[in-house]
Amino acid sequence: xxxxxxxxxxxxxxxxxxxxxxxxxxxxxxxxxxxxxxxxxxxxxxxxxxxxxxxxxxxxxxxxxxxxxxxxxxxxxxxxxxxxxxxxxxxxxxxxxxxxxxxxxxxxxxxxxxxxxxxxxxxxxxxxxxxxxxxxxxxxxxxxxxxxxxxxxxxxxxxxxxxxxxxxxxxxxxxxxxxxxxxxxxxxxxxxxxxxxxxxxxxxxxxxxxxxxxxxxxxxxxxxxxxxxxxxxxxxxxxxxxxxxxxxxxxxxxxxxxxxxxxxxxxxxxxxxxxxxxxxxxxxxxxxxxxxxxxxxxxxxxxxxxxxxxxxxxxxxxxxxxxxxxxxxxxxxxxxxxxxxxxxxxxxxxxxxxxxxxxxxxxxxxxxxxxxxxxxxxxxxxxxxxxxxxxxxxxxxxxxxxxxxxxxxxxxxxxxxxxxxxxxxxxxxxxxxxxxxxxxxxxxxxxxxxxxxxxxxxxxxxxxxxxxxxxxxxx
Numbered sequence: 001x002x003x004x005x006x007x008x009x010x011x012x013x014x015x016x017x018x019x020x021x022x023x024x025x026x027x028x029x030x031x032x033x034x035x036x037x038x039x040x041x042x043x044x045x046x047x048x049x050x051x052x053x054x055x056x057x058x059x060x061x062x063x064x065x066x067x068x069x070x071x072x073x074x075x076x077x078x079x080x081x082x083x084x085x086x087x088x089x090x091x092x093x094x095x096x097x098x099x100x101x102x103x104x105x106x107x108x109x110x111x112x113x114x115x116x117x118x119x120x121x122x123x124x125x126x127x128x129x130x131x132x133x134x135x136x137x138x139x140x141x142x143x144x145x146x147x148x149x150x151x152x153x154x155x156x157x158x159x160x161x162x163x164x165x166x167x168x169x170x171x172x173x174x175x176x177x178x179x180x181x182x183x184x185x186x187x188x189x190x191x192x193x194x195x196x197x198x199x200x201x202x203x204x205x206x207x208x209x210x211x212x213x214x215x216x217x218x219x220x221x222x223x224x225x226x227x228x229x230x231x232x233x234x235x236x237x238x239x240x241x242x243x244x245x246x247x248x249x250x251x252x253x254x255x256x257x258x259x260x261x262x263x264x265x266x267x268x269x270x271x272x273x274x275x276x277x278x279x280x281x282x283x284x285x286x287x288x289x290x291x292x293x294x295x296x297x298x299x300x301x302x303x304x305x306x307x308x309x310x311x312x313x314x315x316x317x318x319x320x321x322x323x324x325x326x327x328x329x330x331x332x333x334x335x336x337x338x339x340x341x342x343x344x345x346x347x348x349x350x351x352x353x354x355x356x357x358x359x360x361x362x363x364x365x366x367x368x369x370x371x372x373x374x375x376x377x378x379x380x381x382x383x384x385x386x387x388x389x390x391x392x393x394x395x396x397x398x399x400x401x402x403x404x405x406x407x408x409x410x411x412x413x414x415x416x417x418x419x420x421x422x423x424x425x426x427x428x429x430x431x432x433x434x435x436x437x438x439x440x441x442x443x444x445x446x447x448x449x450x451x452x453x454x455x456x457x458x459x460x461x462x463x464x465x466x467x468x469x470x471x472x473x474x475x
Contacts (some may be wrong), residue, residue: 001025001026001028001070001071001161001193002024002025002067002193002195003066004022004023004024004025004027004030004048004049004065004067004125005022006022006062006063006064006066007019007021007022007062007063008020008021008027008061008063009044009048009060009062010059012058012059013393018041018044019045019048019217020216020218021218021221021260021411022041022217022218023219024212024219026195028193029191029192029193029194030193030194031193031196031204031208032194032195032196032211032212032222033198033204033208033210033211034195034424034428035199035214035219035425036210036240036425036430037216037428038212038395038397038424039397040216040217041053041214041216042214043197043395043396044258045214046086046166046195047348048061048333049072049084049164049195050084050086052064052077053382055076057253058208058249061328067083067162072330074368074373076411081111081158082158082160083160083161083162084162084163084428085155085156085158085162085163086163086164086165086166086303087163087168088151089170090341090343091151092147098106098140099136099137099138100134100135100136100138100139100150100272101135101136103149103150103153103154104122105118105157106154106155107154107155107157107158108122108157110357111158111469115153117238121157122157124157125153125156125157125164128183129149129179131150131151134146134149134150140395141173141239141303143178143271143298143301144297144298144341144422145172145173145298145451146412147171148170148172148214149169149176149297151173152180155440156183159190160194160413161192161193162194163194163196164195165195165197167197167199168196168328170196170200170419171297171340171451173294173295173296173297173451174451174453175219175296176296177200177203177451178203180203183205184207185194185206185207188207194207198423199425199426200452201242202243202246204225208225209225210224211228211241213240213241214385228241229244233317235425240427241271241426242306242425242454243454244375244423246455247454248457249292249294249453249457249463251294251464251465252464254462255283255284257286261284261285261287261318261320261445262286262321262413263335264278264283264284264323265281265282265284265317265319266282266303266318266319266320267280267314267317268281268314268319269280269314270303270312270313272299277300277303278466281304281317283464285445287443287444288441288445289440289445289461290437290446290447290460290461290466291448291449291462292447292450292456292460293447293450293464293466294463294464294465295450299448301467302340302418304313304449305447305449308331308416309331309336309337309416310326310329310331310332310335311337313328313387320430321413321414322413333412334412334414335412335413335415335416336410336416337416337418338400338403338404338416338417339403339418340413340418342399342400342402343392343399344404345404345406346392346399350388351383351388351394351402352374352378352388352393354385354405355406357406358406358407373426376446377408377409378405380431381405381431383401383402393434395423399426400421401428403420404420404432407439408438408439412444414444414446415444416434416447417446417448418449419450420432420448421455422452429454429455430453432452433458433459434459436448448460
């Protein structure tokens with residue numbers, strides 16, 4: 001059993017408490033999902049349970065955290081590793097090796113598991129989690145979703161009694177998400193205890209026993225899943241929860257009908273090392289249009305976005321902006337990419353400074369532009385109170401909103417979004433959808449690569465599916 005009793009915590013660098021008098025109980029063999037707005041304290045709860053607080057995140061802690069009746073407040077993470085397995089929101093932060101096989105066995109090696117048993121567990125993990133195509137791979141060459149699967153595999157191999165998962169579906173494609181659901185159900189049925197911080201709820205409908213809602217660091221309610229399943233989508237949305245139903249998306253097989261589209265990709269092929277990641281891709285987007293890109297993890301969605309933005313070089317094919325053929329250097333001036341991991345594109349020492357960098361890149365800091373300037377954009381993305389904060393001190397969802405703010409202020413005619421709602425709650429997902437529509441209405445061609453079908457359903461004009469390991473586009 002996992003139990004938090006009147007727990008409050010304030011990070012060392014923060015003025016306000018991240019959690020305030022939280023009391024929560026997860027019985028053995030049960031699954032409790034923690035949901036709430038981005039930055040509400042969900043990740044902080046997971047850090048308390050796996051020992052990262054206060055060992056790696058110092059601050060003021062009060063209250064009691066118990067595992068099976070034992071107070072673990074002073075225990076180190078490595079002391080809890082065999083009992084509690086954690087998968088972080090950003091799996092890159094928990095890797096210690098450069099190849100997938102070594103990463104899966106790393107935890108077992110550190111726990112002193114004998115070689116024969118370790119080998120048996122490795123084989124079982126690969127088979128049960130369908131990781132065969134990821135074996136022996138360079139971790140740095142994996143997609144975000146593939147990294148997520150390896151991170152889960154490294155924990156699964158340890159066979160802990162308690163699983164603490166922070167946004168486990170954030171980077172997973174639809175098939176991988178459904179596999180995760182089945183696996184979580186198996187773990188729960190075998191007596192494992194599951195605590196999951198999550199915004200996307202549809203895949204947990206048959207897994208979760210309860211959903212705990214947190215708002216501004218306070219627990220506002222614990223709801224039975226059977227009760228929530230009977231509520232309408234509108235009622236769930238008013239509670240701040242995403243839908244519990246499965247959404248179907250139809251892919252288009254046609255390109256835009258504009259005589260001269262804002263973006264046109266012709267017969268594009270891209271190699272990474274010796275591997276062809278994309279082959280014969282044809283797609284276009286008109287000014288004012290939002291085009292969705294879907295496909296399995298590792299299919300090449302991020303590669304496509306990076307190539308269009310001039311961050312990768314194509315093997316063959318052409319990319320046109322407004323009818324003009326663009327080389328790799330020219331593309332950097334015409335397209336803006338909101339990356340899957342915004343840590344890679346945040347450079348300033350404050351949120352406001354980051355936005356001003358985008359204005360300078362546009363050429364005129366004083367030009368208020370289409371969106372009314374930096375202050376207006378910060379207000380529209382609920383970032384005003386964070387304007388003087390360092391970007392690296394923000395939550396994952398807050399960083400994502402900051403990267404979107406930079407895209408809005410860049411003034412570039414083509415904007416690409418790579419999993420823009422990863423780690424975002426319902427409210428901010430709706431805001432991102434509305435902001436992409438604002439970009440489109442202002443004449444920007446918008447492409448969004450995502451596994452978030454709620455987002456696609458809400459804002460996309462057309463959706464293309466990458467199939468067959470990046471071999472062309474198909475409806």
